Amino acid sequence: MTVRVRGATKSFGRTTALDSVDLDAGQGVTGLLGPNGAGKTTLLRIIATVLAPDRGTVRLLGRDPSRPDDRTRIRERLGYLPQDAGFHRGFTVFEFVDYVAILKQMTDRRARHDEVRRVIGLTGLASVSAKRIRALSGGMRRRVGLAQALLGDPELLVLDEPTVGLDPEQRLRFREMISHAGEGRTVVLSSHQTEDIAALCTRIAVFHQGRVRFTGTPNELTAQAAGRVWAGTQRSAAALAAWRTGDGVYRNVGDPPAGAELIPPTLEDAYLLLMGEPDLEVTHS
Amino acid sequence: MTVWHLDPEAIRRYAQGIAPPGLAASAEAHLMKCVTCRDAIASHVDTRRVEAIWHEVVDRVDAPRPSWPERMLARLGVGEATARLVAATPTLRGPWLLGIAGVLALSVWAAQVDERLLRMLLVAAPLGPLAGVAFAFAGGLDPTREIGLAAPYSGLRLLLIRTAAVLAVTVPIVAAAGLALPGSHWLAAAWLLPTAGLTCAALVLTARMTPVVAVGVVATAWVLVTTPTAMAGHLDVAFGVGAQIFWLAVAVGGGLWLAVTRNTVTIKLGRSG
Structure with missing residues (x-):
């Protein structure tokens, strides 16, 4: 492990x-x-x-x-992308990734620059490599964060x-x-x-x-909700969570009433059930 | 369309880089137009040499021009990697330095009016560089602190690089403010050794606590000890010859300790070390 x-x-x-x-x-x-x-x-x-x-x-x-x-x-x-990854906004994409590469002890300048170019290419940032980070969109900045995490493979x-x-x-x-x-x-x-x-x-x-x-596994979690998701024309009082879907049918998650029309669960249904039932604790091998 | 071709000897000499300039220029111009000769030269080319040249070209073209502080540091003999680390020091940014300069300018103006403020300015002078060192590692100011903490770079080395950079920039600012003070000019330099001693003491403490906490401890002790004596007009206690020798000893002792333990000490730049 x-x-x-x-x-x-x-x-x-x-x-x-x-x-x-x-x-x-x-x-x-x-x-x-x-x-x-x-x-x-x-x-x-x-x-x-x-x-x-x-x-x-x-x-x-x-x-x-x-x-x-x-x-x-x-x-x-180790490569690490923190939740609120900050950037030196005055640096260009290349300069920032290069800065992190220095912190990762890549001492040889040419080899380091090659590695910086590699991760910038992997994350689709080659065209903005010379742009300042402050000029990038949030999504592009997130890619910069991923690029620095991938340094050194x-x-x-x-x-x-x-x-x-x-x-x-x-x-x-x-x-x-x-x-x-x-x-x-x-x-x-x-x-x-x-x-x-x-x-x-x-x-x-x-x-x-x-x-x-x-x-x-995700399938094992989804299976936890089998038989506990049903469709109906209105919100069920028995449901732990219920919402109206795009086609006008209510999706109910919880213990179904008798005769309910059961539908296949999703991972989200199983997650909602798990969060809504505080005593439940499940571990699979 | 070209009708002549380079002879095998010319191709060999050009490929090995030993052709005289005239032949090299002529061969180069010809190769641009002649597929046959390009094919002929391919087998003579040292691919490792070509790759190395190509890498160098790509690196020169692709790598961005360093910023002016990095270029200035490079001219002073600082390595390009160290220059990049210095450029990323949060407390070397314009707004921070302008803030320090502004506070000092106000303090100098106030010291002209009231002698007690002059004494307080002496007490406060070492705190500017110390704050610069502390905030260089503060989570709120260093946007890449979290990424840096997970990187293998030596904490002590990063601490020393940033400390040296902060002192190199802030000490002249504080010194300039000192020269503008009324009275004797020894006052302008009286805080220098205490600043060196306090900084070294804080650096030593980083083996036990984060830089922000270490500087906080040292600065609090300094203010608590010096303020009452300075306010009572006894500047000798904190800034006299005996005090200067004491701070010199602290600075030298701290520096020696860091030098001796550099390979074994773990600097606590963050909570896990």
Whole structure:
């Protein structure tokens, strides 16, 4: 396993951000799903070696990030896109990615520039390489963030809400890039968008109030909602959540009344059920 | 259409880069038009050399021209990578420096009016550079702090680079303000060694706490110790010969400690180290 977290607990003052969390992530894309404030970012910051847990153990790429030497070795093989990735807005795209490459200890100027050009090309930024970051759109800036994370072809890629704030087309392109990045390496990403998770992840962990409520595959989570989603002409009082769809039919999620017309569940239905039933905790192998 | 071709010897010498200038220029002009000779020369070309040249060309054309602060640093002999790190120091940006200069200008003006303010200005002078060092690593000011924390670059090296850069820029500003003070000109330099000592003390503390907290601890101790004596008119206690020797010792001691422990100490630029 590239990422192995056991019993990780982290508090900020009186707020417990993570409460005894376990997580394993190997090759492929692992998604952390949950509402804002559920603890996803705290766990990703721990995996990115930016934050240390108060309790629990973490192993990354076979090393212990609490040991300074190991931490440096891990950071050499790690790419990280923070949730609010900031930029030196006066830098051009090339200068900024080059700056991060220097922080990643790429000392040979020519080799470093080659690598900067490679990741800029991978993320479709070649045409704006000489533009100042302050002149770019939000979606382009997010690509710059991904480009710096891909520097050095890292074995472990940590992406915090990589698609937040992107329009549908940009999200699609980003999904393609992340999916491509997930081939042959470990990607751990967070999102509160079930569509992103369903489209990208081979495994998911659902977070709620600092705890893991589900771990397994997207199909296993979706299967949790089998027999609990039904269509009707009006909102059902028995439903945990219900909304009117585009074709005028109400989609109800919860315990169906007798004779209800059951329909196939989606990952979002299962996620809503999981969030709405606080006692439920499911872990798949 | 061309009717003559380069002879094999000319092709060999041109491909190996040993053709005299006249032959090289003639061959070059001919090769632009002659497919046969281009095909003939292909087998003589050292592909590694061509790739290296092409890389160099691409790098020169593609890499953006460094900004003027980076070019200025390069002229002073600073490496291009270090110059880029210095250029990214948040507290070397115009608004921050203008803020410091503005506060100092106001303070100097106030010190002309009231002698107590002159003493307070001396107490406050080292805090400008110290604040610059602290805020160079503050989350709110350094937009790439989170990315930097996850990078393998040596925390101590980054700390020293940014500290040196901040001091190199802020000390002359504060010194210029000092020269504008009324009274003896020794006042303009009296705060320099305390600033060096306080900075080194803060750097040493970063092995235990973040730069912002370390500077906060050092600055608070400085203000608490010096303010009462300075306000009572005893400037010698904080700025006299004995105090200057003490701060020199602190600066040298701190510098030596950092030099000795540079390979083993873990600087806490963030919460995890």
